[in-house]
Amino acid sequence: MHFKQPEVLYFLFLLLIPILVHLFQLRKFKTELFTNVRFLKALTIQTRKSSKIKKWLLLTCRLLLLTCIIIAFAQPFFSSKDSINKNNELFIILDNSYSMQAKGKKGELLKRAVQELLEETPENTTFSLLTNSENFWNTDIKSVRSNLQNLKYSSEAFNLDNILTKVKAHKSPYNKDIVVLTDGLSITEKQVKTSDQNMNPLFILSEAEQKNNASVDSVYISKTVENFYEITVQVTGYGDKFPDVPISIFDNNKLIAKTTVDLDSKKKSITFTIPKKSFHGYISIQDNGLAYDNILYFSISKNKKANVISVGEPLKSDFLTRIYTPDEFVFKNYSLSTLDYNSIEQQDAIVLNELNEIPQALATTLKSFVSKGGHVVVIPSSESSIETYNSFFKNFGTLSYSPLEQTEKQITKINFNHPIFNNVFESKITNFQYPKTKISYPLSSSSPAALSYEDQSPFLTSLTNSVATVAVFAAPLNVENSNFQQSPLIVPTFYKMVINNQNNGVIAYTIGSNLSHITDAALQKDAIVTIKGTDEQFIPIQQILSTKVKMTFNDYPKQAGNFSVFSKKEWIENLSFNYARSESDLIKNNDNVLADLNQESSITSFFNALQTNRTDNQIWKWFVIFALLFLLLEMAILKFVKS
Numbered sequence: 001m002h003f004k005q006p007e008v009l010y011f012l013f014l015l016l017i018p019i020l021v022h023l024f025q026l027r028k029f030k031t032e033l034f035t036n037v038r039f040l041k042a043l044t045i046q047t048r049k050s051s052k053i054k055k056w057l058l059l060t061c062r063l064l065l066l067t068c069i070i071i072a073f074a075q076p077f078f079s080s081k082d083s084i085n086k087n088n089e090l091f092i093i094l095d096n097s098y099s100m101q102a103k104g105k106k107g108e109l110l111k112r113a114v115q116e117l118l119e120e121t122p123e124n125t126t127f128s129l130l131t132n133s134e135n136f137w138n139t140d141i142k143s144v145r146s147n148l149q150n151l152k153y154s155s156e157a158f159n160l161d162n163i164l165t166k167v168k169a170h171k172s173p174y175n176k177d178i179v180v181l182t183d184g185l186s187i188t189e190k191q192v193k194t195s196d197q198n199m200n201p202l203f204i205l206s207e208a209e210q211k212n213n214a215s216v217d218s219v220y221i222s223k224t225v226e227n228f229y230e231i232t233v234q235v236t237g238y239g240d241k242f243p244d245v246p247i248s249i250f251d252n253n254k255l256i257a258k259t260t261v262d263l264d265s266k267k268k269s270i271t272f273t274i275p276k277k278s279f280h281g282y283i284s285i286q287d288n289g290l291a292y293d294n295i296l297y298f299s300i301s302k303n304k305k306a307n308v309i310s311v312g313e314p315l316k317s318d319f320l321t322r323i324y325t326p327d328e329f330v331f332k333n334y335s336l337s338t339l340d341y342n343s344i345e346q347q348d349a350i351v352l353n354e355l356n357e358i359p360q361a362l363a364t365t366l367k368s369f370v371s372k373g374g375h376v377v378v379i380p381s382s383e384s385s386i387e388t389y390n391s392f393f394k395n396f397g398t399l400s401y402s403p404l405e406q407t408e409k410q411i412t413k414i415n416f417n418h419p420i421f422n423n424v425f426e427s428k429i430t431n432f433q434y435p436k437t438k439i440s441y442p443l444s445s446s447s448p449a450a451l452s453y454e455d456q457s458p459f460l461t462s463l464t465n466s467v468a469t470v471a472v473f474a475a476p477l478n479v480e481n482s483n484f485q486q487s488p489l490i491v492p493t494f495y496k497m498v499i500n501n502q503n504n505g506v507i508a509y510t511i512g513s514n515l516s517h518i519t520d521a522a523l524q525k526d527a528i529v530t531i532k533g534t535d536e537q538f539i540p541i542q543q544i545l546s547t548k549v550k551m552t553f554n555d556y557p558k559q560a561g562n563f564s565v566f567s568k569k570e571w572i573e574n575l576s577f578n579y580a581r582s583e584s585d586l587i588k589n590n591d592n593v594l595a596d597l598n599q600e601s602s603i604t605s606f607f608n609a610l611q612t613n614r615t616d617n618q619i620w621k622w623f624v625i626f627a628l629l630f631l632l633l634e635m636a637i638l639k640f641v642k643s
Contacts, residue, residue, distance in 0.1 A: 008074040015063055022059045054641045061634040068627035072620045088177045090127035091167050092117070093201070095182035096151055097132055097158040098292040099583035102183070102208030109206040113181045114148050116603040117141070125607075128170065130163050132156045137170070153292065155511045155558065155579045158186045164201070179204060179606055185586070189593045203597045204606065208586050212239030213289025214263060215584040216247075216296040221505050222271065229300065231506070233270045233283055237263035238585045242287075249274065251281040261285075278302045280562050280574045293584045297562050297576035298508035304520070305330050307346060308498050311339055311362075312353030312379075316478050319485045320351060323494045341365050345546060347374060349498030354381035354476050357388040367395040372545040373467040373518055377497050380441055381476055396470045397463040402442040410434040411459045411484070413452040420450045420462065420471065420496045435487040440475035451489070460493070467518060467543070467550050471497045508576050512555050519565055519573045521549045529572065531556075533563040553577075 094117075100110035121127075121141040129136040129144055132154035136144050160180065167178060178201035215236045223230035235247065242263040249257040249272055257272045279300035287294065308324050310317040310333040317333045324331035334340070336355060344350065344365055352358065366376055380389065386401040393399040412434050414421060434454075442457060443449075449458035450471075463470040477484050484490055509515060521529065523544055529551065530539050536559055540551040557563065560579050565572040588594070600606045 005074045008070060011070045011073075012067065014070070015066055018059055018062045018066065022055060054637060057637050057641065058634060061630045061637065065627050065630040065634065068623045068630065072623035072627065075618070075620045076623065088175045089172050090125065091170075091176055091178045092127050092129050093160075093163050093167075093178065093180040093182075094129060094131045094151075095158040095180070096154050097156070097186070097583050098153050098290060098579065099158075099183055099185050099586060100206070101153060101290050101292060102213075102586055103210055104206055104208055109183055109208065110151070110153065113204075113206060113603070114151060117181075118145060118148060120604045120607055122607065128167075130166060132158055132163075135166065155560070156555075157580065157582045158182060160187060160191050178202065179600070179603075181206070181603070183207065183586075184590065184594050184597075185583070185588060187590060187593060187597075189590070200598060202606065203594075203599050204601075204603060205594060205597075205599060210288055211586040212237075212242060212287070213293070213584055213586050214238070214242065214245050214285055214287040215290075215293035215581050216283050216285055217267075217293075217581055219283060219296060219298050219506055219508060221300070224276070227276050228273050229276050229279075231272050231274060233272065233296075235261055235263065235268050235270065235285065236581075236584070237266055237268070238289075238587060245285050245287055247283065247285045249281065249283050251279055253281070256281075276303075278574070280576075282562070282576075289586070290584060292560075292579055293581050295560070295578075296508065297560055297578055298506050299562065299574040299576045300506055301573060303328070306348040306499055308332075308349045308351065309334060309339075309343070309347055310351040310353050311336055312351075312355055317351070317353050319477075319490075320353070320494070323491055324498070328499075336362075344369050344374075345372070349375040349377065351377040351379065351498070353379050354384075354478065356381055356383050357385040358392045359388075363388075363392045363395065366392070370396060370465065370468045370470060373548050373550065375468050375498050376470045377494070378470065378472045379477055380473065382439060382481065384441070386441065393463070393470075393472070396465065398444075398446040399461070399463055399472060400444050401474075402444065404439055404441055406439050408436060408438050409440060409453040409455065409457075409459075410436045411451050411487075411489075412454045413449075413456070414489075415448060415450050415452070418448060418450040418462075419464070419469070420460070420493060433487065435482060435484040435489065437475040437482040437484070439481055443472065443474045445472075451493070462497075467516070467545060469497070507574070508578055509553070510580050511553075511557065511560065511577050512580060514552070514554055516550055516552045517575065518545070518548050518550050520547060521565075521567060521572050522547045523549060523567060527567060530566050531563050531575065532566055533557060533559070533561045535559060535561070 094113060096110055100108070100113070102109055104112060106112045118141065123141055126138060126140055128138055129148075131151065133156055134147070134151075136147065160182075164178070167176060180201045180203045182203065182205065184203070184205045215238070216233065217236050218234045219231055221229050222232040233247070235245065237245075244260040244262055246258070246260050247270060248255055251274075256274060259270065261268050261270050279298070282295050282297045285294050305328060307330045309331070310320050312333070313335065314333050320333070321331060336359070339362075341361070345368075347369075350366065350369065370376055378389070380401065382404070384401070386403065390400045437459070440453075440459070443461060445458060445461045445463075447461050447463060449461045451458070451460040453459050453474075457474070459474050461472055463472070475482060479485060509517070519529075523529070525544070527544075528539060529542060529549055530537060531551075536557050538556045540553050540556065542552070543550040551565075557577055560577055563575045563577060565575060600609070
């Protein structure tokens with residue numbers, strides 16, 4: 001037993017007072033016997049014995065009464081079971097990712113967790129609250145009540161490692177209690193193994209009852225005809241036994257197409273035909289699962305023809321005219337002697353086709369061209385001066401030609417993750433007809449190859465800065481040296497190397513992917529562009545590139561939707577943003593991992609356990625009760641015990 005006010009125990013010396021009084025009352029008197037009262041002698045002796053018993057009882061009660069009062073004022077208590085951690089700091093981690101939109105037994109998982117926090121958190125408890133997107137340090141439930149009630153779902157996926165790193169960085173002289181409220185979908189074995197063992201968070205896991213969920217994942221233009229786009233929409237079903245899912249397309253909130261999709265397989269592609277014009281709308285489905293992934297916003301800009309010029313002999317550039325057709329490109333070919341350097345800045349891409357050397361003046365002009373967002377494609381000739389080429393490459397990165405090799409090689413490998421081939425093929429192909437070259441320049445590059453020879457050496461690679469790409473071939477592509485012109489690869493390869501996909505085709509960015517977008521806008525030096533939506537607007541990080549503007553979005557916008565780019569009040573272009581689909585699968589595949597976690601059943605039981613284990617057992621009230629009992633006992637002795 002411990003005392004909060006142990007100095008009060010010095011008053012126990014007061015117990016001497018009733019003892020001294022009692023001893024004084026028990027002092028001996030001299031007895032004188034009178035003749036007339038001799039017959040009372042025996043009665044007197046009996047009465048005196050009874051009086052002594054009563055006085056001893058009263059002394060005992062008074063001593064116990066005074067002792068209980070003194071001990072009560074000293075405030076005795078028994079230490080709590082977990083007294084070592086009673087001063088720990090409390091950190092509540094609340095998962096507000098979109099998977100918490102699922103419905104459990106008592107409604108949406110996030111809303112239920114918030115409600116329990118508001119109802120069960122003691123008002124005098126200080127804690128720090130961390131969500132996917134917001135942090136509230138050293139607060140209490142009254143201060144964050146409004147924030148919790150208005151808490152929105154976050155487009156950021158729940159990353160336990162990142163949040164625990166924030167908690168660890170929060171310096172404190174005390175240990176930390178960490179409780180995590182989540183559905184557990186994103187917790188991996190790696191996170192559990194690599195987490196700081198000293199932190200040892202406690203998990204309160206929520207589980208969805210309805211785990212079937214359908215998601216609109218992507219949309220792209222699969223075919224272009226004279227007056228129409230054929231667009232393909234991919235829908236993914238997580239779970240089984242789906243009813244037919246209605247799917248609709250809206251352009252500026254106007255319904256233009258509708259059908260149903262039978263999710264008899266996990267992924268299903270649906271094709272729609274829409275008018276070949278600017279589009280600014282969304283695709284919508286209806287299901288009983290999560291709501292956030294039921295809408296995919298996208299825009300299609302008015303088809304802008306790309307300006308491309310080829311520098312080289314006209315006969316060797318003839319194959320490019322069949323790729324860069326007039327319906328999508330403004331293509332021109334110049335020999336090196338007739339090239340107008342002043343026109344280069346107006347182009348979107350330039351192909352250097354089998355030049356024997358790259359003059360210094362052209363290299364300087366192209367360096368400026370690339371820095372402003374222009375693309376360059378380099379095809380060497382059999383007589384190229386590798387010194388001038390390598391000097392040109394140094395302007396953009398680490399890449400160089402080695403002396404010509406007279407060895408026939410087959411082109412056998414496609415890097416489907418390379419930007420040139422990203423989203424070009426619906427599936428990875430391995431059995432295509434292998435093109436070949438008779439002579440080639442060995443390429444040394446720090447960048448990954450887009451196409452490789454059978455000996456794993458690069459056939460096509462690229463140097464990329466933040467706004468443009470310099471693509472480099474290892475061999476001439478004329479028909480005397482290679483059959484690459486007859487290969488099915490040539491069209492998508494050359495198309496993707498010069499086209500700016502951001503200005504042609506579907507624009508549907510993922511929030512948080514930190515991609516850049518280049519838009520055509522001739523701005524003054526101090527001018528800026530603003531991106532505006534229905535409920536949100538922001539100013540992106542931007543860089544003026546001659547007649548273009550490069551925008552970087554970072555974590556903006558916060559809400560998915562259709563947006564427009566403005567310079568002051570002048571409309572420039574439409575953009576669309578969507579949430580990442582990383583939270584769509586509600587079926588847990590990590591039950592073994594979750595079983596090893598330190599878990600609590602509910603927020604209520606967590607706070608009850610914390611209160612029980614870390615609260616001292618105060619017993620001073622019992623001593624007050626005992627004091628009252630001894631007082632009553634003393635009064636009873638005075639009244640009912642005869643002297």
